[in-house]
Amino acid sequence: MTVRYRINSGIKAESVRVITDDGEQLGVLTVREALKIAEDKGMDLVEVSPRANPPVCKVIDHGKFLYQRSKKE
Numbered sequence: 001m002t003v004r005y006r007i008n009s010g011i012k013a014e015s016v017r018v019i020t021d022d023g024e025q026l027g028v029l030t031v032r033e034a035l036k037i038a039e040d041k042g043m044d045l046v047e048v049s050p051r052a053n054p055p056v057c058k059v060i061d062h063g064k065f066l067y068q069r070s071k072k073e
Contacts, residue, residue: 006047007062008035016047016057028054 006012011031018026018034021043029037031045038045038059046065049056058065 005065006050007044008038011045011047011055011057013047013055016045016055017052018045019048019056019058021058021060034059 018029034045043059044062045057048058
């Protein structure tokens, strides 16, 4: 089963809880603010827990994220 993760502008929520690639929690931000942080770091914003309230997103390279997920399966 292939799980699809929303990334960058595909994220539909207005605000999200943001975690950086090194595990630092930045708190609840608007998607626009979170996208700016990801862009400044040259990374992507990946929605890792869409059912949480608010959804949880991680600032990480999308390819690296998919690789890490494939290793867990």
